[in-house]
Amino acid sequence: MSFPSLPARAPSAPLTPRQKAAVIIHLLVSGGADPGLRDLPPDQQRLIVREIARLRFIDRETLAGVVAEFASELDSIGLHFPRDPARVLAALESQLSLDVIDGMMAELGDTARPGDGPWAQIAGLDVAAIRQMMDGESDEVSAVLLSKLPAARAAEIIGSLPSDRADSIAAAFARTEDVTPAAVAQIGMALGRQSATRRTPAFDADGVKRVGNILNAATSGVRRSILDSLDAVDAAFAARVRATVFSYENIADRVDPRDLPRVLRGVENTVLVTAIAGTPPEMSAISEFMLGAISKRLAEQLRDEVAERSPPTAEEAETAMSAIVAVIRQMEEDGELILSTPET
Incomplete structure (x- = not known):
């Protein structure tokens, strides 16, 4: 059975650069990608919508050609620089001084895209510094400040405030719902200047x-x-x-005798013997303090070992004493004991 031959299909007219751009954008959006159209000027956004609406249909061969051309263009680009100064300012914001950012934002006007540079700088301050900053600001500005911080950090700060101040700031959040991005940027710039003037x-x-x-x-x-x-x-x-x-000579003054048995359990026997044997006469009370905190049998055993040992060198004694101090300091850091405050 034979079929009548069909006439050859006329080749499609070449696409214009705008149409090719519309094809790529439609392809990206259909695939779930974000081509960043919202960053374009409104006139260009409207133009793209109209170009996509006019295309209606293109054949598979034309689509493949457009994609190949687009890929080739991408491959030939070494580095792309945005033409919009506002986008450049947003990209470089963290590297520029606040005075330059503030001046350029005023110069660019409504086209400026404020970023989070000043807010990142403020977030790096400690709680006391941020609280001091908030003391001179209104509840609304304080609410904006807390809103720009990580939630855990904001909770830490508001929890450190007096209850009446915390309540008034919490109520002010409702009054900041309609604040504009530009206003938030200006607040950030003003607070950022305060943080920049703090002495490092x-x-x-x-x-x-x-x-x-x-x-x-x-x-x-x-x-x-x-x-x-x-x-x-x-x-x-x-x-x-x-x-x-805190040093070896402070043990008798600052360590509770009830904690000493636990301390000495963390010290090697040879280290303890060396430290006691190397203790100078004017510090003998420290040795007696440690020996008096353990059992009599163990204390007598240590005394015998000290008597049998040859006198250590000054360096050996210092090393042994430092080892005992290190155990005490580690226990204090771990919360296993509390050193008393020396009397002044």
Whole structure:
């Protein structure tokens, strides 16, 4: 059985660049991708809608050609730079100073796309700094600020406020429902300037803690010499430093005798013997304090081992004492004991 031959189909007219763009956009949207049309100017968005509506139908061969051409164009592009200054500003916001961002936003007007640069800077502040910032702001501004923070952080901050202030800020959330993105951006810029003017400390810790950390790592002789010198120069400062310092000679003053058995269980026997054997006569009360906190049988056993041992070198004794201090410090950090505050 033979079929009559059909006339050859006339080739489709070549698509214009606009039509090709419409084909690619329709293909992306049909596949669930977001081509970012909302970022285009309104006139271009309307033009694309009209071009897609006019196409109606294209054959498979034409579609394949358009896709291949589009892929080739993508492959030939090394780097794409947006033409819109507002988009460039949004992309570079985290790298620019607040003064430059503020000036360019004023220059670009309604086309500016405010980002989250200042808010990220504010979110990096500690709770006390954010609370201080909120003290000088209205309830509405404070509500906007909390809304731009991670929920857990915002909850921590509002939970630290006096109850009446927290209640008034919570009520202000209802009055911020219609706030515009531009207004939020301006609030962020204003608060960001406040955070930028805060003095950044040169050190993570204050002078007392820095000196205390050094003395904790120093030998006992150096530690005593420096503390004595501080007493002569600034007794009040020296007293604060002593409160942060904990060394072997502080054991009898700051460790509860009831905690010592647990401490010594974490110390190797040879280390304890070396420390006691190397304790200088003027610090003998510390050895007696530790021995008095354990059973008499164990204390006598340790005394015998100390008597049988040859005197350790100063370095060996210092190392053993530091090991005992390290156990105590770790237990304090783990919450297993509490060191008493030295008397001033």
